[in-house]
Each structure stands twice: as structure tokens, then as C-alpha cells.
């Protein structure tokens with residue numbers, strides 16, 4: 001019998017900082033609007049031509065996580081790569097990481113669960129480790145959003161929110177069943193698939209068809225979000241899935257040392273904090289500096305919290321996410 005636990009963490013953020021004031025210069029928006037509605041002050045955007053890609057940012061975060069785990073890349077048995085912005089339509093980005101890390105042969109699987117991607121990936125790694133199938137699993141969340149956003153006033157409700165970056169963890173087996181991942185809780189509701197989506201091109205409308213139509217009104221290649229609807233669902237699902245984890249582990253809310261919510265919107269995190277009566281010290285937020293980095297947001301935040309000494313042996317950590325799909329989930333970790 002095994003549990004899984006995190007033994008190494010890393011993050012990578014592109015150097016190029018884009019402030020709200022920078023966005024004011026290219027679209028009708030304001031620092032006041034962005035901060036009031038989302039809490040975001042700045043985000044990182046890959047500078048074109050700087051050599052970064054979704055997989056390469058993942059590799060940079062992974063190298064740090066592997067080194068901090070006291071391992072070398074060849075010790076990794078399985079790669080899980082969570083992203084909604086893979087390098088290619090196919091193959092997935094996981095195999096590109098495997099090649100870049102010079103791991104001769106190990107399975108690499110992409111997880112396409114958007115904002116919940118890292119939570120789903122940790123839960124998946126946990127199951128493979130618990131069964132004994134794999135020992136050391138590299139879990140990456142990475143997103144290169146900026147190149148695919150509508151950076152005009154038309155796209156402002158989405159483009160001011162999202163940022164680029166990557167986070168990674170190494171998980172391994174432990175025979176101590178009272179530590180590591182204690183439980184994970186995953187959900188989805190495809191009924192609302194298109195409320196937060198990027199649908200074109202797709203298998204119902206391939207590229208040649210879109211090119212032939214040559215319709216300037218067709219912007220299906222940009223992300224779409226029904227913001228208020230997503231917001232309303234997010235606050236409900238975050239609360240539900242955290243409660244589910246608390247019940248499973250028999251923890252009370254005040255026993256949570258650190259809740260790391262997916263960094264979707266500071267207002268959502270504050271709502272959840274209030275709902276469970278948590279103090280500021282019990283909730284980690286860094287959306288102010290990075291915006292919403294989708295599958296990368298939790299591993300980036302977890303890494304920063306660990307670097308700041310907020311996560312150490314014995315810390316009770318809750319990861320929770322909600323996003324496109326809709327998908328949502330939580331992971332309860334006894335560090």
C-alpha cells in the first residue's frame with residue numbers, strides 16, 4: 001500500500017511583464033476596472049521570439065522541480081502535462097517534455113481539463129502511484145495564452161485576465177499512509193462546455209471550410225467566456241468541492257493551513273475564503289502578479305508558497321479549481 005506525495009516543486013514565468021497600464025494603451029480598459037473586478041495588477045506574456053513555448057516553459061519548471069526532488073530526469077517514470085494551449089494540435093506537449101529532458105522512454109500523457117487540469121493531473125498521478133504502477137511522476141501545468149488572445153477592445157473581458165507561465169511538481173510513493181495526497185475529488189458538467197471555450201477550428205468545421213467562408217465576423221478561434229455565468233458557477237462549485245474534501249478527511253475549515261485556489265479571479269478566492277471563515281494567512285493568492293494562468297496557476301502558487309516557507313512537513317494543503325468544461329476538483333494534501 002502506498003500514498004503519493006510531492007517532493008519537488010518548480011515554476012517558470014516569462015520575464016516580459018505586461019501591466020494594466022500597458023493594456024490601457026492598446027484597448028479600452030482601465031487599471032481601476034481590472035483591479036476592481038479581478039484583483040490583477042500585471043501578468044507575464046511571452047515576448048515573441050524569446051524561444052519559449054508551452055512545453056519549453058514546462059521543461060524549465062520541471063528541471064527545478066526534479067532537482068529539488070533530489071532526482072535526475074531519467075528517474076521520472078511518467079509525465080502528466082496539463083494545458084489548454086498545447087504546442088501542437090497533436091501530438092501533446094508531454095512527449096516534447098520527455099524529449100527535451102532526454103528521458104529515453106517513459107509514458108507522457110496530456111490532460112485537457114483547462115483550469116482544473118493540474119488538480120486532475122495530481123489526482124491521476126496519485127492513482128498511478130497508489131497502484132504501484134509508477135514511482136516518480138512529473139506533473140506539469142503550463143500555458144502560453146498571450147499569442148492567442150484578442151488584444152483589442154472586442155476581446156477585453158478575456159484578454160486582460162490571462163497570463164503565461166508554468167509550474168511543475170514531482171510526486172513519488174510513500175509507505176506512510178497518513179502523509180501526502182489523502183483524497184481527491186473530480187467533477188465535470190459538459191452541459192456548459194461552450195460557456196468557456198475556444199471552438200474553432202473543430203471537427204465539425206475544419207480549417208479549409210473556415211478559409212473558404214472567409215468571414216471576418218468569424219472569431220471562433222478566440223476564446224469565449226460567459227463571464228458572469230462562469231463566476232456564479234465557480235463560487236458554488238469551489239465551495240462544494242472543498243467541503244467534499246473536508247468531509248472525506250474529517251478536517252474542519254480552521255484546520256486548513258493553506259488553501260491554494262486556482263487563480264481565476266481574486267474576487268472568487270475572497271468569496272470562498274469568506275464562505276469557510278478562513279484568515280488571509282490560510283489562503284494563497286498571487287493572481288495580482290500573474291493573472292490567470294489556467295492549468296499553471298496552482299503549481300505556480302504552490303511553488304511560491306513552498307519557497308516562502310508556508311508549506312512544510314505537517315502542513316495541511318487544499319488545492320481547488322473550477323473552470324472550462326465545466327470541470328472542478330479538489331485535492332487534500334498532508335505535507
Ligand code: UT7
Pocket residue numbers: 028029030033034037038115156157158160226227228229230231234263264265268292294322323324
Ligand atoms: O479560470 C477559468 C474560470 N474563469 C473565471 O472564473 C472568470 C469568471 N468571471 C469573471 O471573473 C468576471 O465575469 C469577469 C472579470 C470576466 C468580468 O467581470 P463582470 O463583472 O462579470 O463584467 P461583465 O462581463 O458583466 O462586464 C461589465 C461591463 C461591460 O460593460 P457594459 O455592458 O456594462 O457597458 C463590459 O463591456 O464591463 C465591460 N468590460 C470591461 N471594461 C473595461 C468587460 N471587460 C472590460 C475590461 N475593461 N477589460
